[in-house]
Amino acid sequence: MLLFAPIDVLNDLLLRLGLGEETIRYFIWPLIQIGLVVTLVALWVAYATYLERKISAFMQARLGPMRVGPWGLLQPIADGLKLLTKEDFIPEKADRWIFFFAPYIAVASAFIVFSVIPFGPDWAVIADVNIGLLLVLAVSSVGVLALILAGWSSNSKYALLGGLRSSAQMVSYEVAMGLSLIGALMFARTLSLSGIVGAQGADSIWYVLYQPAGFLLFLISGIAENNRAPFDLPEAESELVAGFHTEYSGMRWSLFFMAEYAAMVVVSAVATTVYLGGWYFPFVYRLETAGHHNLFVLVSVLVFLVKASLILYFYFWLRWTLPRFRYDQLMDIGWKWLIPSALINIVISAFAIFLVQALNGYRGMQTIEFLDRGLNLTAAGKAIMIVMGIIGLFATAWLLSRINWRSRDFNLKVQRRDIKLVNMPKGKPAVQAGS
Amino acid sequence: MHQVEIATTQETLLDSPEMVLNMGPQHPSTHGVLRVVLKLDGETVIDLDCDIGYLHRGMEKIAENRMYTQIAPYWDRLDYIAAVSNGLVWVETVEQMMGLPVPPRAHYLRTILTELNRIASHLLWLATHALDIGAVTVLLWALREREEILKIFERQFGARLTCHAWRVGGMPNDAYDDFNKDVRQFVNNFPKRLDEYETVLSENRIWLSRTVGIGVISAEDAIAIGLSGPALRGSGVPWDVRKSRPYAAYGDMDFDIPVGENGDTYDRYLVRLEEMRQSRRIIDQALENLPDGPVNAKLPKIVKPPVGDYYHTIEAPKGEIGCYIVADGTAQPWRVRVRPPSFINLQALRQMCIGHLVADVVAIIGTLDIVLGEIDR
Numbered sequence: 001m002l003l004f005a006p007i008d009v010l011n012d013l014l015l016r017l018g019l020g021e022e023t024i025r026y027f028i029w030p031l032i033q034i035g036l037v038v039t040l041v042a043l044w045v046a047y048a049t050y051l052e053r054k055i056s057a058f059m060q061a062r063l064g065p066m067r068v069g070p071w072g073l074l075q076p077i078a079d080g081l082k083l084l085t086k087e088d089f090i091p092e093k094a095d096r097w098i099f100f101f102a103p104y105i106a107v108a109s110a111f112i113v114f115s116v117i118p119f120g121p122d123w124a125v126i127a128d129v130n131i132g133l134l135l136v137l138a139v140s141s142v143g144v145l146a147l148i149l150a151g152w153s154s155n156s157k158y159a160l161l162g163g164l165r166s167s168a169q170m171v172s173y174e175v176a177m178g179l180s181l182i183g184a185l186m187f188a189r190t191l192s193l194s195g196i197v198g199a200q201g202a203d204s205i206w207y208v209l210y211q212p213a214g215f216l217l218f219l220i221s222g223i224a225e226n227n228r229a230p231f232d233l234p235e236a237e238s239e240l241v242a243g244f245h246t247e248y249s250g251m252r253w254s255l256f257f258m259a260e261y262a263a264m265v266v267v268s269a270v271a272t273t274v275y276l277g278g279w280y281f282p283f284v285y286r287l288e289t290a291g292h293h294n295l296f297v298l299v300s301v302l303v304f305l306v307k308a309s310l311i312l313y314f315y316f317w318l319r320w321t322l323p324r325f326r327y328d329q330l331m332d333i334g335w336k337w338l339i340p341s342a343l344i345n346i347v348i349s350a351f352a353i354f355l356v357q358a359l360n361g362y363r364g365m366q367t368i369e370f371l372d373r374g375l376n377l378t379a380a381g382k383a384i385m386i387v388m389g390i391i392g393l394f395a396t397a398w399l400l401s402r403i404n405w406r407s408r409d410f411n412l413k414v415q416r417r418d419i420k421l422v423n424m425p426k427g428k429p430a431v432q433a434g435s
Numbered sequence: 436m437h438q439v440e441i442a443t444t445q446e447t448l449l450d451s452p453e454m455v456l457n458m459g460p461q462h463p464s465t466h467g468v469l470r471v472v473l474k475l476d477g478e479t480v481i482d483l484d485c486d487i488g489y490l491h492r493g494m495e496k497i498a499e500n501r502m503y504t505q506i507a508p509y510w511d512r513l514d515y516i517a518a519v520s521n522g523l524v525w526v527e528t529v530e531q532m533m534g535l536p537v538p539p540r541a542h543y544l545r546t547i548l549t550e551l552n553r554i555a556s557h558l559l560w561l562a563t564h565a566l567d568i569g570a571v572t573v574l575l576w577a578l579r580e581r582e583e584i585l586k587i588f589e590r591q592f593g594a595r596l597t598c599h600a601w602r603v604g605g606m607p608n609d610a611y612d613d614f615n616k617d618v619r620q621f622v623n624n625f626p627k628r629l630d631e632y633e634t635v636l637s638e639n640r641i642w643l644s645r646t647v648g649i650g651v652i653s654a655e656d657a658i659a660i661g662l663s664g665p666a667l668r669g670s671g672v673p674w675d676v677r678k679s680r681p682y683a684a685y686g687d688m689d690f691d692i693p694v695g696e697n698g699d700t701y702d703r704y705l706v707r708l709e710e711m712r713q714s715r716r717i718i719d720q721a722l723e724n725l726p727d728g729p730v731n732a733k734l735p736k737i738v739k740p741p742v743g744d745y746y747h748t749i750e751a752p753k754g755e756i757g758c759y760i761v762a763d764g765t766a767q768p769w770r771v772r773v774r775p776p777s778f779i780n781l782q783a784l785r786q787m788c789i790g791h792l793v794a795d796v797v798a799i800i801g802t803l804d805i806v807l808g809e810i811d812r
Contacts, residue, residue, distance in 0.1 A: 161456075240793075323565065323639065324569025426686060
C-alpha cells in the first residue's frame, strides 16, 4: 500500500541513524503517535464546536456559521486565532498563579486520557495500560480541581459559586459513573481498554446489549461530569453569568472551552470503547484477512470516530432541547436515582452472569463457549444476557419510581390541575366604540 | 422598600454563613438593568432588595413640557417590548379628556394591533423565560414567530420595535393593502407553532420541576401588592381590564380569561400561553368584523383638553397600565403619572424569592415579565 509506505521508510531511516530497535519502538513511535493524537484530537475538539453550532442552528431553524470559508468550515480556526490574539487579562485581586495555572490543569487532565484510548487496533493505540479504565476515571476527576481552583482564584462570587457547584456535582456523579461501569467490567474481566474492546470482539457482541442500564447511566453521569446541559450548573450563564470562568478571557478562557469539549470527546470515546464495541464493526475484519492490515486499522479508527461522534451528537441534541436542572434537583438525581440504579445494575448483572453459568449444562443447554478472554457465550447465553439486561433496565426504573412516587418533586404533572378559562361578564365600557 | 444590610466584608466571608451577591445591573438574566442585591446562605436566598433607576429618563417630567400630541411617542418607550399597547393608553386618555369620537374602524384596528403586540410581548417573555431556565431552542423558535408580527408592524408603522402606532383621535393612516392577508396568515399558522412550544416545555419533567411550586403568591397577597396582568390571574383572580372596563373594540369581542390556581411560575406560564391563544381568537374576530370607514376623527389644530384630572387604564401585556393626567386648560399637561405594571409587579419579587435558590430568582424575575423601561421610566 502506497499510503503506508512512509511508515516503513521512516522506520528504516531511524534504524540507519543508529537508534536501537527498542528506542524506536518504545520512544520514537509513541512520540509520533502522541503528536498525531494531540493534533487530531485538538482538531476534533475544534470541529466539535463547529458541529455543535451547526447542529444547534438546524434545530433552531437558522444557518449557523456561514461566513468563514465554505459553509463556515474555517470558523473554528478563525475563532482560535481571535482568541489567541486577545488580551490575556488577569483581574487585579485574583490569586495570580492559581488563576494562571487552572486552565492548564483542565486541558492537561482532559488530554492525558487520550493516551489510553484505543482508537483502533495495533498502531492506533498509544499505550495499552492494564489499568486503563481506572486511569481514565482518575485523570478526568483531576479536572474538577481545575474548576475549583479557577473559581476560587478569580476572587469573584459568581466564579466561587460556580466552582463550588462543580465540585459538588462532579464528586457525586463520579460515584455513579464508576459504579455504572462495573457491570461491563464483570463481562470483560479486565480494566485495560484494549482488553475490553478485545473481549467484546471475542464474544462478537457490544456490551450495550448486555448492559442497557449501565450504558444509559454512564451517558447521563458523563453529561453531568462534563458540566453539559441539562447539568451545566457550574457555568449556568443565566444564573452565574459564566460560572467558574466568569473572569477568564482570551486564550485562557478558550483553554477551559477546549477542556470541556475534550472531556466530552473522552466520555464519548470511553462509552464507545466499553459499550459500543470500540473500533469493531461487522465485516471490517475482512480487510485484515484480505491482507490490507494498515487499511484495516485506518477503517477501524474511522469506525471508532463515527461511533464516538454519534454519542457527541446525542450530547448536542440534549443540550439544545432540555432546560437546566436546579442545583438541589441535580443532587437528587445523582443520589436518589443514578447511584441506586447503578448499584441495582451491578446486582442484576452479577445475577445474570450467575444464571448463565448455572444454566450451562442444565438439560444439555450450552451457554458458555469459553472463558479465557472475558465471558464468551453461545447464542443461548447471549439471549439470556440481553433479556436480563432489558428486564434489569425496566425493573430498576419501576422500582425507583415506586420508591419516589410519593416524593413531592416526582410526577409533578399528575399532582396538579390545569388552569381554567373564565368568561367574565362585561363591565361598563371605558370608551364607547364609534360614539 | 426593604433594605438589605450590606455588612459582610472580606474578613467575615469565611466565618459567616451569609454572602451578599450583587446580581446586576450587568447580568444576563435580570432583563435589562435591574440590580438585585441577594443575601445568600449557601445558595438559598434569605433576603433581597431591588435597586432600580438605571434607565430613568424622567418621562413624566418631560411630559409636562410637551404638547399632548408630542408626548405620545415618549409613551412607546415605556415598555419598549409592547410599544403599541403603551401608545394606546396615552391617546385613549387624551381622547377621553377631549370627548373625541373615534371611528369604529380605528377601534377595531387598535384591537387587532394591540393583540398582535400582546402576542409579540408574550413570545419574547416565553423566549427569555425559557432561556433563563436553560431551554435555548425555545428562544429562537419564539423569536421566529415574533418576527412575523414585527414584519406586520414594520409595514404598518414603519418600525419594528419602537413603532409609534397611534394619533390622538385615531390612526395616522389606514391599514396597508395586504394587512388582512398578512394578519390572517399569521392567525392561521400561529396555533400550530404554539403547540410546538408546548411539546418542548409543558410536559417536560425538568421544566415542571423548575416551575411548579416556585415563586408562589396567594390571591390575597397578589391583590395586596397590587399585581396585575398574568401575574395576578396566575394566582386565581379573574381580573382583566379588557373585560371589566372594555376599551377600543374589546366590548364587541368574545374571549375567555385564563385563570390559574396555584399562583406559581408554572401557572403563570400556562396563563400566558392561553392568553396568546385568546389573543389570536380576538384578532380572528376583529378581522372578520373589521368595519369600513375613516380611521381618524376630526381634531382641533391644538389639542387643549378642559381643566380636570383623568385616569384611564388598559390591559397591557405586562398588566394593567394606567395614565393619570392633570390638565390645566393649556396645550401642555400640568402633571402626568403612569401606573407601570412592571414596577408594581416587581414588588412581589422579595416575597416570592425568599427561601428559594439563586436559580429560582432568575426564574421568578422571568415569570414576573418585567421591562426596565417601564419600571424606571
